[in-house]
Each structure stands twice: as C-alpha cells, then as structure tokens.
Amino acid sequence: MTVTAAPLRILIGKVGLDGHDRGVKLIARALRDAGMEVIYTGLHQTPEQVVTTAIQEDVDAIGLSILSGAHNTLFRRVLELLSAQGADDIVVFGGGIIPNEDVPALKEAGVKALFGPGTPLDDIMRFVKELPRSR
Amino acid sequence: MTRFGIHLNKPVDSESTLAERVRQGQVRAVARLITLLERGKQEGRDALRLLEADTSRAAIIGVTGYPGAGKSTIIDQLVAAYRRLGHKVGVLAVDMTSPFTGGALLGDRIRMQQHALNPGVFIRSLATRGHRGGVAAVTGEAVSVLEAAGYDVILIETVGVGQGELDIAVVAPTVVAVVAPALGDEVQAMKAGLLEVAHVIVVNKGDHPDADRTLRELNEWHRSVLKVTATTGEGIPALIAAIAEQQRLRDLEGAPTRAAP
Numbered sequence: 001m002t003v004t005a006a007p008l009r010i011l012i013g014k015v016g017l018d019g020h021d022r023g024v025k026l027i028a029r030a031l032r033d034a035g036m037e038v039i040y041t042g043l044h045q046t047p048e049q050v051v052t053t054a055i056q057e058d059v060d061a062i063g064l065s066i067l068s069g070a071h072n073t074l075f076r077r078v079l080e081l082l083s084a085q086g087a088d089d090i091v092v093f094g095g096g097i098i099p100n101e102d103v104p105a106l107k108e109a110g111v112k113a114l115f116g117p118g119t120p121l122d123d124i125m126r127f128v129k130e131l132p133r134s135r
Numbered sequence: 136m137t138r139f140g141i142h143l144n145k146p147v148d149s150e151s152t153l154a155e156r157v158r159q160g161q162v163r164a165v166a167r168l169i170t171l172l173e174r175g176k177q178e179g180r181d182a183l184r185l186l187e188a189d190t191s192r193a194a195i196i197g198v199t200g201y202p203g204a205g206k207s208t209i210i211d212q213l214v215a216a217y218r219r220l221g222h223k224v225g226v227l228a229v230d231m232t233s234p235f236t237g238g239a240l241l242g243d244r245i246r247m248q249q250h251a252l253n254p255g256v257f258i259r260s261l262a263t264r265g266h267r268g269g270v271a272a273v274t275g276e277a278v279s280v281l282e283a284a285g286y287d288v289i290l291i292e293t294v295g296v297g298q299g300e301l302d303i304a305v306v307a308p309t310v311v312a313v314v315a316p317a318l319g320d321e322v323q324a325m326k327a328g329l330l331e332v333a334h335v336i337v338v339n340k341g342d343h344p345d346a347d348r349t350l351r352e353l354n355e356w357h358r359s360v361l362k363v364t365a366t367t368g369e370g371i372p373a374l375i376a377a378i379a380e381q382q383r384l385r386d387l388e389g390a391p392t393r394a395a396p
Contacts, residue, residue: 037262038241040242052252053244
C-alpha cells in the first residue's frame with residue numbers, strides 16, 4: 001500500500017492541570033481513523049511545550065482540550081507563542097468546558113473553533129478535514 | 136534567537152536559503168525540510184543535496200524491539216544521558232500508519248516530553264506511510280537533515296517490531312534491540328531476525344522477577360546483553376558504554392567512520 005496524498009498532521013494534547021483525558025483520547029483516535037497523523041502529547045503540557053512540539057513536528061493544526069477553567073489564559077498564551085515564532089499559520093482549535101460568554105473573545109484572539117460538550121464527532125471531523133492545506 | 140532557540144521564519148524559501156537555515160540549526164527549517172522530503176518534493180531533495188557535505192559526523196543509534204518493551208522510555212533516558220555529556224540530540228520516532236485509513240497515532244514522544252523545551256533536543260515523530268520494514272521511508276534523509284543541522288547523536292525509534300522488520304540495520308550503524316522479560320523461551324533468541332541485527336540487546340523492566348533468567352538465556356546467544364530498568368534509569372550508564380564500545384570496535388574494523396558520542 002502506498003499513501004499518496006500527504007496526510008494532515010495535528011497535535012492533540014492537554015494543557016494545564018486537569019487530568020481528564022477521556023475526551024482528548026477519543027478525538028485523537030477519531031482523527032487517526034479519519035486518516036490524519038495525530039501527534040499525541042498527553043497530559044499536563046505547558047503552552048511552551050505545545051508550541052515547541054508543534055514546530056518540531058511541523059503540524060498543520062493544534063487541538064487542545066481544557067477542562068480546568070484556565071482556557072482564557074492558556075489559549076491566548078499558545079497563540080502568542082506561535083506568533084512570536086512566526087508560526088501563526090498553524091491553526092489552533094479546542095474543546096472542553098468553555099463557557100459560551102468566553103467563546104467570542106477567544107475566537108477574536110485567533111482560536112479557530114471551540115467544541116463544547118455534546119458536539120457530534122462528525123462536526124469536529126468536518127472542521128478538521130476542511131482546514132486549509134496551503135502549507 | 137528567541138527564548139526557545141528558534142529563529143523567526145520567513146514563509147517561503149529557495150532551496151539554498153532553506154539549506155542555509157538548516158545548517159544554522161534553525162528548528163523550523165529542520166522541521167520543514169523533513170516535511171518536504173516526507174512528501175517527496177523536489178525542492179526538499181535539492182536542499183538536501185546542498186547539505187550532504189555536512190553529514191556523516193553524528194553517531195546514529197537505532198532502537199528497536201517488541202511493542203511495549205520500553206523503547207520510548209529507554210530513548211528518553213538516553214537523551215538525558217547524552218545531554219549530560221554535552222551532545223545535541225535528535226530523535227526520530229516512527230509509528231505505524233494504518234493500512235486501512237492512512238491515519239496514524241504518533242505517541243512515542245509522550246515519554247520524552249521532559250525534553251520538549253531543551254534547545255539541544257529535537258524530536259520528530261514519523262509515520263510509516265505504507266513503508267514496511269519498521270521505519271519510515273524518509274528516515275535516512277531525515278537523519279541527514281539532523282546531521283547537517285549539527286546534532287551529534289541521532290536516536291531512531293522503530294515501530295514495535297516482530298521478527299521481520301529489520302530496515303533499521305540499513306539506516307543505523309548501531310542497533311539496540313529492547314526486549315522485555317518472560318516473553319518467550321530460549322528458542323525465541325535462537326531464531327533468525329531481530330536479535331541477529333542487534334549490536335546490543337537490552338532486557339528492559341529489569342525489576343521484573345524473570346529479568347535475570349531472560350538475561351542469562353540471551354547471554355548464551357549474544358555477546359552484548361544488558362539489564363536495564365528504563366523507568367528508573369538503572370543500567371543506562373552501562374548501555375551508553377556498550378554503545379560506545381560497539382562504535383569503537385566498528386571503527387577499528389574500518390567501517391565508515393562516525394564519531395563516537
């Protein structure tokens with residue numbers, strides 16, 4: 001078997017202190033089954049680790065799961081660090097417990113999409129498959 | 136330089152500037168060139184050709200073995216040990232691409248994330264993308280990129296192998312095979328394949344009750360067998376010494392020379 005089209009590479013991980021990884025593992029596996037290369041970093045990553053890893057792995061997108069309540073700080077820090085590295089072509093999206101009132105400001109800051117509890121997996125897969133492939 | 140040792144990037148490169156940035160060790164350029172080579176792009180091959188004079192000075196060490204034997208954890212420990220010796224370390228961690236979906240879950244670096252912010256460490260996960268033999272087709276070229284970027288030690292983790300995935304022996308002049316205790320009797324060690332291409336065999340999970348028996352049995356069949364407990368680091372200094380000894384013997388035999396780390 002030869003794979004011809006270059007698969008999308010997506011970093012999936014958890015930043016911050018919460019250890020609830022059932023959701024993030026489900027997403028990682030669904031992306032794998034949708035034909036993507038998933039770089040799974042596991043729990044308790046710092047924004048600095050995420051951004052350095054994303055650059056070494058040359059990913060197209062970063063998907064972060066945050067259930068700790070620290071989403072406003074953590075997403076912004078990841079976006080800032082990407083920008084500082086000249087890597088703001090990498091798409092950032094996320095999921096977890098993110099109150100509706102925080103969503104517009106995070107999108108304004110550059111988070112491309114946020115998927116809350118109960119989002120059908122198909123919606124997330126459709127979003128990822130439609131990511132720009134300009135890189 | 137920024138605080139991560141990564142330079143700011145320009146979006147488009149000609150081959151010569153990409154090659155130049157790789158030669159300077161710029162992480163984004165290294166990562167991008169590996170991607171271009173992985174995709175079989177001509178611009179990647181052109182850049183690599185400009186770099187080839189800078190290669191063949193690193194110590195290239197393949198780490199192979201059965202799924203779950205502890206390859207990633209051993210590499211995590213080797214990275215720490217080689218960093219303490221002052222070497223820049225590159226890691227290429229290979230995992231399987233699904234033959235059904237074309238997707239892959241690249242999870243080796245979970246065990247290595249303590250090094251993620253170390254500017255002397257570069258870790259790249261590679262999917263096999265249909266290549267058989269235990270490594271990705273791009274592995275050899277990715278090694279050349281890391282050599283040109285100034286990495287002194289390059290560790291390659293194969294997929295979890297069975298008996299027949301031996302391509303690592305083509306890419307790496309030093310091969311370490313990792314086995315776990317109690318996975319089979321002595322006859323397994325007599326069979327052709329994995330243990331034949333290994334220069335050093337590591338019995339990992341050395342705190343397992345069957346570790347000493349496995350060590351004894353393998354000792355009958357191979358001249359360099361070591362017991363390691365990767366989770367604690369016990370036995371890692373002896374593994375570093377065994378790798379250096381293998382490199383010294385190979386250099387004495389007049390094989391293509393590579394600096395021992």
